[in-house]
Each structure stands twice: as C-alpha cells, then as structure tokens.
Amino acid sequence: xxxxxxxxxxxxxxxxxxxxxxxxxxxxxxxxxxxxxxxxxxxxxxxxxxxxxxxxxxxxxxxxxxxxxxxxxxxxxxxxxxxxxxxxxxxxxxxxxxxxxxxxxxxxxxxxxxxxxxxxxxxxxxxxxxxxxxxxxxxxxxxxxxxxxxxxxxxxxxxxxxxxxxxxxxxxxxxxxxxxxxxxxxxxxxxxxxxxxxxxxxxxxxxxxxxxxxxxxxxxxxxxxxxxxxxxxxxxxxxxxxxxxxxxxxxxxxxxxxxxxxxxxxxxxxxxxxxxxxxxxxxxxxxxxxxxxxxxxxxxxxxxxxxxxxxxxxxxxxxxxxxxxxxxxxxxxxxxxxxxxxxxxxxxxxxxxxxxxxxxxxxxxxxxxxxxxxxx
Numbered sequence: 385x386x387x388x389x390x391x392x393x394x395x396x397x398x399x400x401x402x403x404x405x406x407x408x409x410x411x412x413x414x415x416x417x418x419x420x421x422x423x424x425x426x427x428x429x430x431x432x433x434x435x436x437x438x439x440x441x442x443x444x445x446x447x448x449x450x451x452x453x454x455x456x457x458x459x460x461x462x463x464x465x466x467x468x469x470x471x472x473x474x475x476x477x478x479x480x481x482x483x484x485x486x487x488x489x490x491x492x493x494x495x496x497x498x499x500x501x502x503x504x505x506x507x508x509x510x511x512x513x514x515x516x517x518x519x520x521x522x523x524x525x526x527x528x529x530x531x532x533x534x535x536x537x538x539x540x541x542x543x544x545x546x547x548x549x550x551x552x553x554x555x556x557x558x559x560x561x562x563x564x565x566x567x568x569x570x571x572x573x574x575x576x577x578x579x580x581x582x583x584x585x586x587x588x589x590x591x592x593x594x595x596x597x598x599x600x601x602x603x604x605x606x607x608x609x610x611x612x613x614x615x616x617x618x619x620x621x622x623x624x625x626x627x628x629x630x631x632x633x634x635x636x637x638x639x640x641x642x643x644x645x646x647x648x649x650x651x652x653x654x655x656x657x658x659x660x661x662x663x664x665x666x667x668x669x670x671x672x673x674x675x676x677x678x679x680x681x682x683x684x685x686x687x688x689x690x691x692x693x694x695x696x697x698x699x700x701x702x703x704x705x706x707x708x709x710x711x712x713x714x715x716x717x718x719x720x721x722x723x724x725x726x727x728x729x730x731x732x733x734x735x736x737x738x739x740x741x742x743x744x745x746x747x748x749x750x751x752x753x754x755x756x757x758x759x760x
Contacts, residue, residue, distance in 0.1 A: 403434065403457075403506035408754055410511045411496075411523045412437035415636070416539050417513040418445060418452075419581040423747045425452040432508075432755060436499060438519045439488045458499040467491040492519045497526055504530040509754070511535045515551055524550055535754075537580065541676040541703060541741070543606045555580075555750065557742050564700070575753060578745030584683050587665035595631050596623050597656070597667035597686065599677045600644065602637045606674065607696060613643050619671050619691050620644070622714045624651060631656050633663060635675075669721075678703035679742045682734035687727065689717055703741075705733045 412421050412435055421435050436458040437445050446453050467490055500507065500523070510527035512520035515536045524534050534551040542561060549569045555577045556562045562574035598619055603609035623630050629652040634641045641655075656663045660677070664670060664684035671689045672678055674696070678688040681704075688704040697709050708714050721727045 403503045405506065406432070406508040407434045407503075407506055408432055408509045408511060409457075409500070409507050409523075410435045411513070411520050412441055412445070413517055413519045414441075414513060414539070416581070417441075418449070420513070420537065420747070422449050422452050423581055424751060425449065425455050427747060427751070433751075436496065436523075439491050439495075458495045463495055463498060464491070467494045489518060493522050496523050500526045500530060500532070504532060507532050509533040509535055511537065511754070512551070513537050513539045515549070516545060521550070541674065541679065542700060543674065544698075544700060545606055555753075557745075558740060560741050576743075577750040577753060578743040580745035580747055580750055582742075582744055584744065585661040587661055587684055590662060590665040592668055592685065593666055594627070594668050595629050595654075596627055596669045596671060597631045597633060597663060598623065599633045599670060599672040599675050600635050600638060600640060601673055601675055602635050602639050604639075606701075609640065611693075611696075612673070613640055613647075615673055615691060615693065616640070616644055617647050618711050619714065620648060622711055622718065623671070625715065626718045628652055629654070631663075631667060633657070672703075674701045674703055676703070676742075679738040682731055682738050685731070687721070687731045688734050688738075689714070705737050706730060 410417075410421055410424070410433055412418055418437075418441060424433055425435070433455065434457045435452060435455050437456060439459075442456075442459060445456065467487070496519070500510070507527070507530075510523055510532055512523055512534075513536070515521055515524055520536075524536075527534050528550075533553070535553045535555060536549070536551040537555045538557050538561060542564065547568060549565065549572055552573065554562075554565050554572055554574045556565060556574050557576070557579045559576050562576050565574050566572055598616065600616060601607075601612065603612045607615070620630065630648075631654045632641070632644060632648075633656045645653075660680070661684060664677070664681050664686045667686050669689060670677060670681040670686045671691060673690070673692050678690055681688040688706065690702070690704050690707040691709075691714055692701060692707070693709050697707070706717055708717060721730065
C-alpha cells in the first residue's frame, strides 16, 4: 500500500488551483469515462470543464493522456498526505462507518469532498458516468449537499441495478432510453446525445467464419454466479449441437472464465480478448445474455442471439429480436437460421432493433448541450 502511495505522489499537483469562472466537473471512474473525457480534452473544451479521476486511474491518465492530464484537478500533495494520515487514524480507532474501498476509497471521498465544498460557488454541475459506483455516487451526494446540478452519462444498456437514479439529468443513447428512464424515475430529465465515443469501425476486409462467438458477462452484477454460469453452460451445449468449435470472449471484468473452460473440457474452442469490432466482424453469430455487445453485433454483420431465462428475461433486458428463454428455443433458432434468406432477414431486423436503442454520439453536441442547459 505504501508503494502505491509513493507512485501516486509523482502524479499529483504541488499546490491546489482554485476554479475560476463556472466549471463543469467530470468524475472519471472507468475506461469509458477515460475515453469520453479524453475526447473532450482533445477538443480543447478547457474553458468550461475540469476533470477529477478516481485514484485507480490517476497514474494511467497521467501516462497515456497528456491533454487530459493538463486539465485534472483535486489531487494535490497536501490532500494525498491528509488522506494517508486519516487512514492511519482509522486503523487505530475505526469509525462507525468505513469508506468503501479502504485507503483508495477514503482518498477518493476526501478529495471529492474537499474540492466540491471548496469550489461550490464555481461549479455549475457535476457529471458522472456510472452513479452506482462508490466514487461517482459520493460525488453526486456531495454535489447535492451543495445544491449543484448533477448529470449521469449512460455507460451501458440499462439494467435493473441502474435504479434508483439519484441525478437530476441523464444523458441517454436514444429516445428509447430517454422514455424508459423518465417513465421509471419521476422528475428525471433525460437528454438524448447518443453513445459518446462510439463509432462503427471499418471491417470490410475481415474474413467471416461460421464459428459462434459467445460473449461472457461478469457474475453478481445483474445475475448471481450460479445462475449466470448455468446460462452459459446451456448456450455452450446447444452451440456444440450445431458447431464443432466455439469462440469464447471474456468480459473485461470477467470472473467466470475458469468455470467455463472447465465445463468445455476436451471440446474445441478458442478465446478472443482482442478488438471487439474485429471479433464481431469475424463471427457470423454472437450469443450473450444481456450484453450491450448484442446491440453492436448486427452493425458488424454478426447476428445477435439472446439467451436469458425467466425471471431475468424482462423488456428492460431485451437486446435483440432473436430472444429465447430455454434450450429448446435456442435449438429452434439455430435450425431456423440454416435458411440463408431467414438469416439475412433476421440480421436486418437486428440492425433496426439496435439502431432504436444505440446511436453514435457527437461529442461536440454533448458539450454544447451542457453549456446551453446551464445558461437557462
């Protein structure tokens, strides 16, 4: 822990700079947040935006994103040492309620509390990417204590654990999600800006194969581990009825691949951890439970098939037209797709479905929306 603290020392400011004018504070807490924040920094919107990263991503941003690094705030040598001292005191005399995440969680919370409270009159809004995570959730809480507007940017296909929603405004991928969120959350205002930092890549030169791509998802997010693994086992069983070989793609936060590989045992398979667009372009069919990848697949010519059993298979979780709740239904779908005309028809329906729920975003339009909204 001390080594980590020493490494972070090299990436923080010596003195704290007070905000000037009205600023929008963006909380960076994840790969998607980094990608979108980097685009905003590269477009040089420095006159209105300030970025505060979670400590988990501070070193990565300092190393890989020079334009974004110049616009970081909150982290100073003094605050780093204050957090360490506070943590040591907590070890000696534990508080009634601990901060989430140990030392790193405590540091994130102290930095955010100090920065937001100290600059509350200069902060027009606080913007997060996943308000359910501890660091963004704390930022939202602190902003509301100071009567500061709060926004969340949709970071994935909406699932049940997105609720309850605690922000004032939600930036969504499409009007479909705007209506869904507003119907579920009284008083929430949704603004459709598309899926930011997402563009369809050119994959015309990539050869397609008939091996099905099975996209895994992490356990204990929306579905507990036992149920989740059982779902994928059933998908695997049906796939091997029609294919000699399958391809498995683990989630970036995977926690089930060992169980999946053990279940496949001596059967033929491969693992793909490469570029997602390339993977989708290579495989004729993509299967998963409720992953956002099922939206992306048809845009790269891969037919999505959703396998999700009751009681999980609700409208909120639907990701494509080809949707089944049991092994016999999945078997019927594969038999149906042996007809080339039916395959082409289903792929076209999948594209239409995806376009209703996920549109490419425009980073300039998003930025302008922030400015315009806070002028009124």
